[in-house]
Amino acid sequence: MDNRYGSLAAWVYDLDKPIGHSFGDIEFYGRQLEGCSGAILEPAVGNGRIYIPLLERGLRMVGFDASEEMLVRCRAHCASRKLTAVLSHQRFEDFHYPERFEAIIVPAGSFQLLDFEQAHVTLLRFHEHLKPGGRLLLDLDAADSLIEDKGGQRSWPVGESELLTLTASPPEVDYLAQRTHALLRYEHWIEGRLVLSELERFSLRWWGLQELTLLLQQSGFTHVRLYGDYSEQPPGRGCQMITVEARR
Numbered sequence: 347m348d349n350r351y352g353s354l355a356a357w358v359y360d361l362d363k364p365i366g367h368s369f370g371d372i373e374f375y376g377r378q379l380e381g382c383s384g385a386i387l388e389p390a391v392g393n394g395r396i397y398i399p400l401l402e403r404g405l406r407m408v409g410f411d412a413s414e415e416m417l418v419r420c421r422a423h424c425a426s427r428k429l430t431a432v433l434s435h436q437r438f439e440d441f442h443y444p445e446r447f448e449a450i451i452v453p454a455g456s457f458q459l460l461d462f463e464q465a466h467v468t469l470l471r472f473h474e475h476l477k478p479g480g481r482l483l484l485d486l487d488a489a490d491s492l493i494e495d496k497g498g499q500r501s502w503p504v505g506e507s508e509l510l511t512l513t514a515s516p517p518e519v520d521y522l523a524q525r526t527h528a529l530l531r532y533e534h535w536i537e538g539r540l541v542l543s544e545l546e547r548f549s550l551r552w553w554g555l556q557e558l559t560l561l562l563q564q565s566g567f568t569h570v571r572l573y574g575d576y577s578e579q580p581p582g583r584g585c586q587m588i589t590v591e592a593r594r
């Protein structure tokens with residue numbers, strides 16, 4: 347299975363992007379959601395990096411994730427802060443809630459984990475799960491950052507004698523499907539000995555902005571608006587992160 351975020355991937359995510367680690371997105375989403383009194387859904391909530399700061403601002407956050415290992419971390423971070431978390435194990439493609447949300451947010455490029463068909467099904471579900479007038483906000487990494495990625499190795503020390511490493515292959519680029527595929531090898535070392543290793547196939551899709559606008563409209567959304575690099579301005583040349591907003 348692609349994009350599994352197993353136990354070592356979840357551990358590395360937690361070390362590399364701890365709760366409150368911001369790319370400018372925590373402040374941006376905080377501003378965008380200010381004054382929302384209804385429930386807000388964050389699909390692919392991960393370890394709670396952004397979910398927890400938004401919960402701490404008093405927003406009514408609900409989250410789900412396909413990785414039980416990520417959810418375990420998110421639940422533990424909420425419990426240690428005495429926060430009541432509403433979290434479940436679900437997937438983009440077939441999630442369900444009886445309630446309707448005031449907003450749905452998908453930060454950190456998680457929407458790009460989906461291929462075209464999965465994305466279409468997911469947008470239909472997002473639309474169905476929003477209140478009339480409710481907003482979808484999702485982030486997209488610029489295509490060049492995906493295509494020009496060179497892979498490489500990174501490491502995170504844990505205490506005195508442990509190390510986590512991540513070795514990423516340069517991605518294969520499938521221009522027809524607009525997807526990149528890399529192999530991620532996660533390793534856990536104790537005193538120089540390898541104790542656990544996990545291999546994940548990691549795939550990301552890049553989107554044309556007009557392509558996504560058309561798919562949003564076909565899925566029932568209106569009022570599509572684009573923001574560049576977490577500012578109030580539309581994306582310009584060289585912009586690295588694009589946030590797409592659309593309304594039900």
Ligand SMILES: C[S@@+](CC[C@H](N)C(=O)[O-])C[C@H]1O[C@@H](n2cnc3c(N)ncnc32)[C@H](O)[C@@H]1O
Pocket residue numbers: 349350351363389390391392393394395396410411412413416436437438439453454455456459
């Ligand atoms: C880049 S992390 C984002 C975590 C968090 N939203 C953040 O902003 O830090 C991507 C998350 O997507 C989850 N994920 C991957 N495929 C998924 C799917 N099909 N449905 C739901 N979650 C999925 C992974 O388990 C992982 O937690």
